[in-house]
Amino acid sequence: MNKATLDKALDLVFYKLMHLEAPDASMDKGTSHEDHEKGLIARDFGIEEWDWPQGVGLYGFLELQKARKNTDYDEFLMNWIKRNREFGLPSKNINTSAPFLTLFDLICRYDLPELEQMCVEHANWLVYELPRTTDGGFEHMTSAIGDRNGVGRHPEQLWVDTLFMAVLFLGKMGAKYNNPVWLNEAVHQYLLHIEYLYEKRTGLVYHGWNFLENGNFGGIFWCRGNSWFTYGAPAFLAAVGNSISDCDRRFIHTAWKHQVDALLKLQSPEGLWHTVLDDESSYLESSGSGAIAAGILLGVRSGLLDECYAEAGMKAVEGLLGQIDKDGTVLGVSAGTSAGYDADHYKNIMIMPMAYGQSLTALALIEGLYFAE
Numbered sequence: 475m476n477k478a479t480l481d482k483a484l485d486l487v488f489y490k491l492m493h494l495e496a497p498d499a500s501m502d503k504g505t506s507h508e509d510h511e512k513g514l515i516a517r518d519f520g521i522e523e524w525d526w527p528q529g530v531g532l533y534g535f536l537e538l539q540k541a542r543k544n545t546d547y548d549e550f551l552m553n554w555i556k557r558n559r560e561f562g563l564p565s566k567n568i569n570t571s572a573p574f575l576t577l578f579d580l581i582c583r584y585d586l587p588e589l590e591q592m593c594v595e596h597a598n599w600l601v602y603e604l605p606r607t608t609d610g611g612f613e614h615m616t617s618a619i620g621d622r623n624g625v626g627r628h629p630e631q632l633w634v635d636t637l638f639m640a641v642l643f644l645g646k647m648g649a650k651y652n653n654p655v656w657l658n659e660a661v662h663q664y665l666l667h668i669e670y671l672y673e674k675r676t677g678l679v680y681h682g683w684n685f686l687e688n689g690n691f692g693g694i695f696w697c698r699g700n701s702w703f704t705y706g707a708p709a710f711l712a713a714v715g716n717s718i719s720d721c722d723r724r725f726i727h728t729a730w731k732h733q734v735d736a737l738l739k740l741q742s743p744e745g746l747w748h749t750v751l752d753d754e755s756s757y758l759e760s761s762g763s764g765a766i767a768a769g770i771l772l773g774v775r776s777g778l779l780d781e782c783y784a785e786a787g788m789k790a791v792e793g794l795l796g797q798i799d800k801d802g803t804v805l806g807v808s809a810g811t812s813a814g815y816d817a818d819h820y821k822n823i824m825i826m827p828m829a830y831g832q833s834l835t836a837l838a839l840i841e842g843l844y845f846a847e
Contacts, residue, residue, distance in 0.1 A: 496520025513809025529572025745793025
């Protein structure tokens with residue numbers, strides 16, 4: 475595998491990401507609860523909405539620019555933020571925190587006081603106003619379906635998605651501003667999510683925990699859910715650096731490495747992972763596989779894993795190249811997925827082109843650039 479092949483694929487993937495189209499929001503009125511449970515939610519599609527699929531999508535541009543040492547996509551990112559601010563931002567929740575990763579990157583590189591103030595206010599909102607679960611966890615609150623100004627409450631529920639959508643941003647803010655309140659809260663959320671979602675017997679993580687039921691929903695090991703931890707943990711540790719204690723760093727690192735070791739045992743011959751990790755009858759899923767591969771390679775690159783782990787990461791990169799259509803569409807991407815009570819819930823999620831699917835696949839290819847010849 476060579477860098478030229480990866481660069482060509484990345485150009486295709488990001489061109490498609492910039493031009494992803496979304497259906498009219500009225501689609502939600504014509505779809506049923508069953509459709510929503512399968513991932514057919516209007517706000518999730520395309521690149522224009524201020525929500526988690528698009529926020530994760532934009533994150534890929536940031537990492538590509540770092541790898542290429544350029545700012546080629548800054549104009550696109552600035553215009554995206556400008557359009558959304560003019561249109562009006564949606565409700566504050568966990569999922570609408572994801573675009574703040576892009577704002578954070580921009581305020582680190584440019585003098586943008588208005589965006590900086592937005593980041594400060596959102597970090598404070600996460601710490602002081604976001605609803606909490608038992609033990610002080612971030613409730614995984616989302617945008618309401620069909621109402622971007624409303625919220626979808628999940629009382630007393632922790633979801634692993636939160637670690638990437640909100641906690642990574644909060645950790646970055648805490649480290650940048652040397653703010654112990656933000657930093658301590660970010661670390662607390664990481665440790666709390668590990669406590670309730672990490673399964674010691676396997677080393678994998680569950681999608682969520684419900685304090686009202688004292689259980690992990692169906693106890694399913696979901697691919698993309700695990701990938702939020704596989705990529706999120708090394709990204710978080712890189713972001714906070716020595717701003718957190720050595721014991722906290724080692725605790726997160728150890729749990730993460732056990733998860734990586736467990737994932738390697740479940741990697742398919744094609745290099746990817748099944749959407750239900752331990753169910754070979756479930757389809758191979760690209761977005762989760764992309765983030766897992768990216769997390770493994772980032773771990774090697776940052777010294778958290780031995781060099782020998784790169785082989786599995788690059789095997790996944792090779793498999794993901796085969797999932798990219800000639801127009802740059804990443805195939806095999808599962809749509810938005812709520813916490814479910816059985817494997818069929820995850821296996822029946824619609825497979826659709828999504829902004830996060832483009833980006834998470836691209837993250838693997840970007841990390842692959844550091845190892846390719």
